[in-house]
Amino acid sequence: MKFELQGKDPLSKARAATLTTDHGTIETPIFMPVGTIGTVKGVHQRELKEDINPDIILGNTYHLYLRPQTEILEKAGGLHKFINWDRNILTDSGGYQVYSLSANRKIKEEGVKFKSHIDGSYHFFTPENVMEIQRTIGADIIMAFDECTPYPCDYRYAKRSMHMTHRWLDRCIAHLEKTPYKYDYSQTFFPIVQGSTYKDLRKQSAEFIASREAEGNAIGGLSVGEPAEEMYAMTDVVCSILPEDKPRYLMGVGTPINILENIALGVDMFDCVMPTRNARNGMLFTAHGTINIKNKKWADDFSPIDEMGITYVDLEYSKAYVRHLFTVNELLGKQIATIHNLGFYLWLVREARKHILAGDFDAWKNKMVKQMDKRL
Known part of the structure; x- marks a missing residue:
């Protein structure tokens, strides 16, 4: 992946850049339409390409793992070929879906046991097998497996969860280092900053994430019910620490106003349903x-x-x-x-x-x- 800054706003932290992968160039700031299960709901690919015209769309590891299942995607040659999409794809690791299944999951150091929302069957996600699933899905940008904390969140829980997310990140990195790409193009890996709405935790997490020197970085655990002012405050803290020469992705945000305000804080990439x-x-x-x-x-x-x-x-x-x-x-x-x-x-x-x-x-x-x- 190649990331090139092309301009900065003199009165804010907003920046324009290009992010290039084997599936083409993404001009930032960018909004990624959400295609959770291999489709942007209600939109044909022709309309998506010709009228909406995004450089990149988003898929979801949890949902694609359950349906159509990774075996089908591998036989198809990856998600790009399965849905006939020749541009960029990013996959969320499933951490947010694990968060949303709070009544049907159990989190341990090893990983997360959860019950399918489709048929009630039990499954187990670990940092390692989530990386393997994303290798098989074949997205251009893949995300670390993390825990997305709720809002409001007790400080001690947020801190404990953040440290576990950091340990999971190192396991993700270790697994990716020993597993090759499955298809004839490369994949880029983004770790995720956590820490709820606590400034000291966000600062600590952003420093940890930056130290891993990934090709891009994401900010998770926001847009989960907190006031917009807290979202902006946390984004500002994190963007002041994450490296300027790498893309920043704010996950799950948001309204048009949220997007403009976070662009002003230095965010490059967004997605939201x-x-x-x-x-x-x-x-x-x-x-x-x-x-x-x-x-x-x-x-x-x-x-x-x-x-x-x-x-x-x-x-x-x-x-x-x-x-x-x-x-x-x-x-x-x-x-x-x-x-x-x-x-x-x-x-x-x-x-x-x-x-x-x-x-x-x-x-x-x-x-x-x-x-x-x-x-x-």
């Missing part, structure tokens, strides 16, 4: 605020969904029509909303990049935050 999940509930993000398309006020509004939108759906369909589709529970409405929201998120990070390179990101960001913080 919000644009797709909220789309399926009728929430459309725009540069001028959020639309609840189910509201009656849109019933006779025949203007396009978003005249500033970058995807074909934005000008092709009216607000009244999309509201009608939601009212009659027609699947097409959810698909249209999903394409719009993903297109908006990609537009947002690409506009951020333009303004970083132009040197006026901070002023543009402040204007955008005010505009987007409205209910239309």
